[in-house]
Amino acid sequence: MTTTSDAPLAAPAADPVPVVQMSGITISFPGVKALEDVALTLRAGEIHSLMGENGAGKSTMIKALTGVYQVDSGSIRVHGQEMTFKGPAQAQAAGISTVYQEVNLCENLSVAENIMLGHEVRRGPVIDWRATRARSREHLAALNLDIDPASTLSSHSLAVQQLVAIARAMTVDARLLILDEPTSSLDAEEVAQLFAVMRTLRDRGVAILFVSHFLEQVYAVSDRMTILRNGKLVGEYRTAELPRMQLVSKMIGTSLEVLEELEENPRRSAATREGATPYLQAIGLGRRGSVQPFDLDVYPGEVVGLAGLLGSGRTELARLLAGADRPDAGEVKVEGRPVRLRTPRTALGHDIAFSSESRKTEGIVGDLTVRENIVLAMQAERGWARRIPRRQADEVVAKYIDALGIRPPQPEALVRNLSGGNQQKVLLARWLATAPKLLILDEPTRGIDVGAKAEIQRLVAGLAEEGMSVVFISAELEEVVRLSHRIAVMRDREKVAEIDNSEHVTVPDVVSLIAGSDVHPSDVHA
Amino acid sequence: ACGGGSTEPAAGGGSAAAGGGGGDTITVGFSQVGAESGWRAANTKSIQDTLTEENGFQLSFSDAQQKQENQIQALRSYIAQGVDVIAFSPVVETGWDAVLEEAKAAEIPVVLTDRAVDTADESLYVSFIGSDFVLEGERAGTWVSETLGTEPINVVELQGTTGSAPANDRKSGFESAIADNPNVTVVASQTGNFTRSEGRTVMEGFLQSQDDIDVVYAHNDDMGLGAIEAIEAAGLVPGEDIKIVTIDAVKDGMQALADGKISYIVECNPLLGPDLAEIIKSVVAGEEVEKRIVVEDQEFDQEAAIEALPTREY
Amino acid sequence: MLTDRTDPALKPASGAVVAAPARDRRRLPKLDQRFTPMLGTFVVLIAMFVIGGLRYENFLSGAVISNLFINNSFLIVIAVGMTFVILTGGIDLSVGAVAALSGVMAAALFQAGWPAGIVIPLSILVGSLLGLVVGLMIHYFEIQPFIATLAAMFLARGLCYVISLSSIPIADPTVVALSGTRWVFGDGWTLTPSVLIALAVVAVAVYVLHLTRFGRTVYAIGGGEHSAQLMGLPVARTKVLVYVISGSCAGLGGFLFSVYSRSGYSLTGVGMELDAIAAVVIGGTLLTGGFGFVLGSVLGVLELGLIQTIITFEGTLSSWWTRIVIGVLLLAFVVLQRVLVLRRR
Amino acid sequence: MSAVMGVSRHRLFWPVMALLVLLLLNTLRAPTFLAIEVRDGHLFGAPIDILRNSSPLLLVALGMTLVIATRGIDLSVGAVVAISGAVALSFIASSSDPGSVGTVLVAVVIAVVLSFVLGSWNGFLVSVVGIQPIIATLVLMTAGRGIAMLITGGQITTITSAPFRTLGSGFLLGLPVAVLIAGGIFALVTVLTRRTALGMLIEAVGINPAASRLAGLRSRGIIFLVYALSGTFAGIAGLLISSNVMAADANNAGLFIELDAILAVVIGGTSLAGGKFSLSGTLVGVLVITTLTLTVTVLGVPPSVTPLFKAVVVIAVCLLQAPVVQRQLRARRRAAVPAAVEATV
Ligand SMILES: Nc1ncnc2c1ncn2[C@@H]1O[C@H](COP(=O)(O)OP(=O)(O)OP(=O)(O)O)[C@@H](O)[C@H]1O
Ligand SMILES: Nc1ncnc2c1ncn2[C@@H]1O[C@H](COP(=O)(O)OP(=O)(O)OP(=O)(O)O)[C@@H](O)[C@H]1O
Numbered sequence A: 001m002t003t004t005s006d007a008p009l010a011a012p013a014a015d016p017v018p019v020v021q022m023s024g025i026t027i028s029f030p031g032v033k034a035l036e037d038v039a040l041t042l043r044a045g046e047i048h049s050l051m052g053e054n055g056a057g058k059s060t061m062i063k064a065l066t067g068v069y070q071v072d073s074g075s076i077r078v079h080g081q082e083m084t085f086k087g088p089a090q091a092q093a094a095g096i097s098t099v100y101q102e103v104n105l106c107e108n109l110s111v112a113e114n115i116m117l118g119h120e121v122r123r124g125p126v127i128d129w130r131a132t133r134a135r136s137r138e139h140l141a142a143l144n145l146d147i148d149p150a151s152t153l154s155s156h157s158l159a160v161q162q163l164v165a166i167a168r169a170m171t172v173d174a175r176l177l178i179l180d181e182p183t184s185s186l187d188a189e190e191v192a193q194l195f196a197v198m199r200t201l202r203d204r205g206v207a208i209l210f211v212s213h214f215l216e217q218v219y220a221v222s223d224r225m226t227i228l229r230n231g232k233l234v235g236e237y238r239t240a241e242l243p244r245m246q247l248v249s250k251m252i253g254t255s256l257e258v259l260e261e262l263e264e265n266p267r268r269s270a271a272t273r274e275g276a277t278p279y280l281q282a283i284g285l286g287r288r289g290s291v292q293p294f295d296l297d298v299y300p301g302e303v304v305g306l307a308g309l310l311g312s313g314r315t316e317l318a319r320l321l322a323g324a325d326r327p328d329a330g331e332v333k334v335e336g337r338p339v340r341l342r343t344p345r346t347a348l349g350h351d352i353a354f355s356s357e358s359r360k361t362e363g364i365v366g367d368l369t370v371r372e373n374i375v376l377a378m379q380a381e382r383g384w385a386r387r388i389p390r391r392q393a394d395e396v397v398a399k400y401i402d403a404l405g406i407r408p409p410q411p412e413a414l415v416r417n418l419s420g421g422n423q424q425k426v427l428l429a430r431w432l433a434t435a436p437k438l439l440i441l442d443e444p445t446r447g448i449d450v451g452a453k454a455e456i457q458r459l460v461a462g463l464a465e466e467g468m469s470v471v472f473i474s475a476e477l478e479e480v481v482r483l484s485h486r487i488a489v490m491r492d493r494e495k496v497a498e499i500d501n502s503e504h505v506t507v508p509d510v511v512s513l514i515a516g517s518d519v520h521p522s523d524v525h526a
Numbered sequence B: 001a002c003g004g005g006s007t008e009p010a011a012g013g014g015s016a017a018a019g020g021g022g023g024d025t026i027t028v029g030f031s032q033v034g035a036e037s038g039w040r041a042a043n044t045k046s047i048q049d050t051l052t053e054e055n056g057f058q059l060s061f062s063d064a065q066q067k068q069e070n071q072i073q074a075l076r077s078y079i080a081q082g083v084d085v086i087a088f089s090p091v092v093e094t095g096w097d098a099v100l101e102e103a104k105a106a107e108i109p110v111v112l113t114d115r116a117v118d119t120a121d122e123s124l125y126v127s128f129i130g131s132d133f134v135l136e137g138e139r140a141g142t143w144v145s146e147t148l149g150t151e152p153i154n155v156v157e158l159q160g161t162t163g164s165a166p167a168n169d170r171k172s173g174f175e176s177a178i179a180d181n182p183n184v185t186v187v188a189s190q191t192g193n194f195t196r197s198e199g200r201t202v203m204e205g206f207l208q209s210q211d212d213i214d215v216v217y218a219h220n221d222d223m224g225l226g227a228i229e230a231i232e233a234a235g236l237v238p239g240e241d242i243k244i245v246t247i248d249a250v251k252d253g254m255q256a257l258a259d260g261k262i263s264y265i266v267e268c269n270p271l272l273g274p275d276l277a278e279i280i281k282s283v284v285a286g287e288e289v290e291k292r293i294v295v296e297d298q299e300f301d302q303e304a305a306i307e308a309l310p311t312r313e314y
Numbered sequence C: 001m002l003t004d005r006t007d008p009a010l011k012p013a014s015g016a017v018v019a020a021p022a023r024d025r026r027r028l029p030k031l032d033q034r035f036t037p038m039l040g041t042f043v044v045l046i047a048m049f050v051i052g053g054l055r056y057e058n059f060l061s062g063a064v065i066s067n068l069f070i071n072n073s074f075l076i077v078i079a080v081g082m083t084f085v086i087l088t089g090g091i092d093l094s095v096g097a098v099a100a101l102s103g104v105m106a107a108a109l110f111q112a113g114w115p116a117g118i119v120i121p122l123s124i125l126v127g128s129l130l131g132l133v134v135g136l137m138i139h140y141f142e143i144q145p146f147i148a149t150l151a152a153m154f155l156a157r158g159l160c161y162v163i164s165l166s167s168i169p170i171a172d173p174t175v176v177a178l179s180g181t182r183w184v185f186g187d188g189w190t191l192t193p194s195v196l197i198a199l200a201v202v203a204v205a206v207y208v209l210h211l212t213r214f215g216r217t218v219y220a221i222g223g224g225e226h227s228a229q230l231m232g233l234p235v236a237r238t239k240v241l242v243y244v245i246s247g248s249c250a251g252l253g254g255f256l257f258s259v260y261s262r263s264g265y266s267l268t269g270v271g272m273e274l275d276a277i278a279a280v281v282i283g284g285t286l287l288t289g290g291f292g293f294v295l296g297s298v299l300g301v302l303e304l305g306l307i308q309t310i311i312t313f314e315g316t317l318s319s320w321w322t323r324i325v326i327g328v329l330l331l332a333f334v335v336l337q338r339v340l341v342l343r344r345r
Numbered sequence D: 001m002s003a004v005m006g007v008s009r010h011r012l013f014w015p016v017m018a019l020l021v022l023l024l025l026n027t028l029r030a031p032t033f034l035a036i037e038v039r040d041g042h043l044f045g046a047p048i049d050i051l052r053n054s055s056p057l058l059l060v061a062l063g064m065t066l067v068i069a070t071r072g073i074d075l076s077v078g079a080v081v082a083i084s085g086a087v088a089l090s091f092i093a094s095s096s097d098p099g100s101v102g103t104v105l106v107a108v109v110i111a112v113v114l115s116f117v118l119g120s121w122n123g124f125l126v127s128v129v130g131i132q133p134i135i136a137t138l139v140l141m142t143a144g145r146g147i148a149m150l151i152t153g154g155q156i157t158t159i160t161s162a163p164f165r166t167l168g169s170g171f172l173l174g175l176p177v178a179v180l181i182a183g184g185i186f187a188l189v190t191v192l193t194r195r196t197a198l199g200m201l202i203e204a205v206g207i208n209p210a211a212s213r214l215a216g217l218r219s220r221g222i223i224f225l226v227y228a229l230s231g232t233f234a235g236i237a238g239l240l241i242s243s244n245v246m247a248a249d250a251n252n253a254g255l256f257i258e259l260d261a262i263l264a265v266v267i268g269g270t271s272l273a274g275g276k277f278s279l280s281g282t283l284v285g286v287l288v289i290t291t292l293t294l295t296v297t298v299l300g301v302p303p304s305v306t307p308l309f310k311a312v313v314v315i316a317v318c319l320l321q322a323p324v325v326q327r328q329l330r331a332r333r334r335a336a337v338p339a340a341v342e343a344t345v
């Protein structure tokens, strides 16, 4: 640990005129000062990471730059010229292309249109659809994505949508490309592909602003980083000169405990299941066009991880277990008794809770408060007539705001106004509050900062220890391997294997299963 | 093609018979304005009850729901069906030339009921049966002017639906009748949309804003009946503290007149069926008919009402 | 079939990169899904024609079908404008009153001796102007479309009354010629200038919605206004323009109606906005925006017209039965369409 | 000072201001406008008239608020008003003893139950069949008046029955019975939605139906319920309206009441996009509309400009509530406050 790496950098050596220079940026929302006197400098030919915990103000900073929010004070210079953008359209015209944190595309339109809207190839005033589609296909190909550009966006999983959003950002010949958590639901391969593209762009002289909670990714790709904490600037650093531990301590502002915890997180091994009845048993459960019939047992106190590539059908499998979609084959037993999970409500009645991967469309109820969002499922279970008494609700809400570190810690805040990561925490709180016996978590750690991620992992482990069953889906295989007692592997919408987790199982083992090559037969029940 | 009884046994009647026609029965297509009021319902009933098969008619009836386009479409459809006579109560006064020319070209005589059409070419229809709205307003005005206007009086007016022909005409008729009597002043005038509840609400407003109201002139009985409710609710006595004059003479209005709550009613007779039947018969027989047949409208005061009430049909 | 060529989703993109077979299996029904509501309307329409044809004499004739278009040309135009608005997730309640205003104004100006060359554009422009005001109110003052257009409805109706309380006949030679001209093709098939104008409006609308950036922005706004904004699309301008279009269509529709009836009257078009909205929704457009087609709206108008035709052909219904039967037919149409859509899914 | 500013920032500040301004206008025209006197032990005066005339609209608007909160709309309330009145009055008119309390009670129960059934029908179409609310309720809107006419035979059914008259025109404890009924139901709905979790669940369904479903809400049941309630309240409103004039007018009872109700809901600050709703806001909205109607008469606005006048008021209220205007006003006030402080020093 040297002193130089700790101190903010001196004046940038390279390009005298940065692509974007923001200084003294202050933005407040009713009740929250989201940003206070923050500066950010983006230079041509550099990948710059914006770091900070959930709610630190990263997305707000980006929106300030692109004119979504108007700054209360501060200046924005683009190529040395003072600018105030009235909206994203103007920022785009000035060569700033952005992928916002929540996928902001039009689900009703085709993939091609989402990529090309506003830049369609035209012949005179008429859109040339053939050329437009061809162009969009090129952009998709750059990301190694071979989907039909004419298909409707809503027919694709969130990850694909995220890639489409990135492809869209590439259509503009941008001088600055902003990516706000673009990798949160991508798997390793896609991330690598994205990074390759980012590097190419950087070498071409494009400035890139990158936001991610994955420290590996930040270290792998970025040249420089700016750290925010609680809406205030901590400093700007060269990546190579800032060790991880220090980065985390700067983001969190205190000791390094959390990260250590993350590292020493106990390795799960298979629980004893002899003689036990599975809490949930799926027998030949399937749905045409969505998941091939599969068998799956989840025992009390067990974490079952689902591993698979993008679009391998993990989400669809989870939805069948949660009553969100109706199966057309097979049966489900809960504690040995056959049940029919017709709706999420019936599943909830059997103490099965499901947290969806799309928090914006299927998770939060934006215009309700944090309190209401947290008690929603609890209330649904009790029925409308018996309102949860205010005091009990307050207790539950306070407990989870505290336990999950939801920020701002105001029960009356509208969930819509929370940062992405904090919205995710609210959702978790909603499900935990129902005290489920089986908790199905689809990408629960998406967009959550390191500290909170460790917190959630510990929480899941702890819940399992107390006897709760958990089905855990994550794009991060490490996480799956670290947490699960058992891992079900999905490929092409089919459950292809199941491994009992142990010390010997490694991420590459799982990867090879996903890829379709063989592993130690002893661990596999295909 | 006509599927006959096999597909729709219940529907065999209407169109098949209309098509088969011939004989003595006269096929008539009648397009009604709509069913917007009790008056209209009585009018419809009178026509449907008169133009029956026993009386030698085959009636094809349609309700335009106050839409001119529906009515034009109905007329075209009658032309296509080749009825013997078309009769209709136009929704609006203007805009009929084109379709009437088509009827003329198809040599189908057209009889207007209740409301006139505004056309330069009077040969487009053979006859118009109906009341004269302006005259109704005049008669109401004359009565007010002559009976009550011997001393200075304040009149409030409850108008019909803004822009509708009866509202326009009854207003102007009344105005012209009271024009030379300086004693009669219309102090407030507002639309009550021909309905009781709006008549009541508007009257409540008048009672709040006007210090001294002597007479209410309502464009129909219903608004007058609504006004009675408002006057009674205000602790006044209709017929004594405030006199009410209305037009229409439906049963409820006549009852109120007999009870002394309304002071005077000018009739607007909806029972056009018999007159219409007669005209149609003459037209089909090729006889000359009068271009304008003004329906016999009576006027009622309390005594007349008591006398007429037991035999009142609508 | 202009859309065939223009909409990306219609053709299975021949040159597409090969997708996984599992995905392909799902895509086929997916593709249809956007068209099923419209197809549903179409199938129901055909079914009604067949049933009507079996039930009534002369029902399945060129005259009846031609009349369906002739009697509804103005509604087609208005529904086209409404489609734009509803596609963005808005609604326009003012169209009926604006149509009346346009007609009354035209009639009044003709009465005052103005030439058709000035009156016709003016009567359309008055709609555009009101639409502009409404659009600005909705976008810049963030007033909900329902309320802004309701206020515009009062406003337009009020202006009608101010111009004239009674109906004004139109004697202008151009209008008389327009309303008198009919081209007859053989067995009852007829075309009028109004129908031609309406069809032209439909064609232009299809072109604009599917082949211009503006049109795609309309759909994008319906899919998510916020997203569209973040994508850097000209949301403000598009939203305002959509109401201008609807206003202009209402103006043109009102003028066509005044041609149809050769008069202007301040009470015309009461409830026409509901007819237009119903037609658009029956045609498969979602009120929440983003999904739907102009051609669907045309089918919707024809469907409503067909209900009216059936009522007339029935000929024995009393006033109240007329309403009940209209309600029941409407119900039958939408439920049947719903069933067709569900089935195909 | 800050208290004043706090008040002016309240959601309902501008609607309440609009109400006060209207009352002021009336008082200027008729100085005794606000006076309430006691006649025969009853309160009497324009404010009482306003309250009594607001009662039916308030009932309809209450149901409408809940329906709108779920992203729906109920166009059929006017028809239900007509049917309810028609059924009750036909029953009373045909009974042997129209004046007995028993007869009236039975009539009221029949009408309310029938309205509940009609509301449930809408709920069924929307929540189970899945038809878009505007079309689903359009069916009953169209057919409903036909049904009402069928019941009354197209005539206006008139009755004389003292107990029934009490509903609309009677007094209890000095207050109009109608006001007590509407007030009681208002209180009931407030308790029902705010003392139980129903309000929150309705809002959740309106804001994000997909998320609500996954959270385990029975959204079908909730949607069904709000339409059933809307129908029931409309039915009670129908009883009040028909009792008001002691007649059932199938054609005109409750005509366009749906528009007034929606307007009231929106003036009260509930968004048509669904979600958060405010019952007190609806109450204020209803009072604004009823007062506006009375104002037109009191001020002597000529009928031909009445719609214009209404449009201006509606636009003014909405513009003042518009976020943009609010921000401007706030900024101006902020600027003005320091100056004022300086002046006092
Ligand atoms: N529109 C808004 N209204 C009120 N508060 C807001 C609004 N937008 C953001 N905030 C608040 O501003 C703060 C910063 O949020 P921001 O979205 O920038 O965080 P972030 O750093 O992007 O977090 P995450 O990693 O979770 O995405 C948060 O406390 C958030 O609640
Ligand atoms: N309704 C649909 N129609 C067509 N394809 C669909 C539909 N729903 C999902 N898909 C496709 O099916 C695949 C499986 O989706 P699913 O969400 O189950 O994947 P997953 O394993 O959860 O992956 P992830 O959530 O990481 O994207 C995706 O590639 C998606 O594009």
Ligand SMILES: [Mg+2]
Pocket: A058, A059, A060, A101, A180, A419, A420, A421
């Ligand atoms: Mg963020």
Ligand SMILES: [Mg+2]
Pocket: A157, A314, A315, A316, A357, A442
């Ligand atoms: Mg998934």
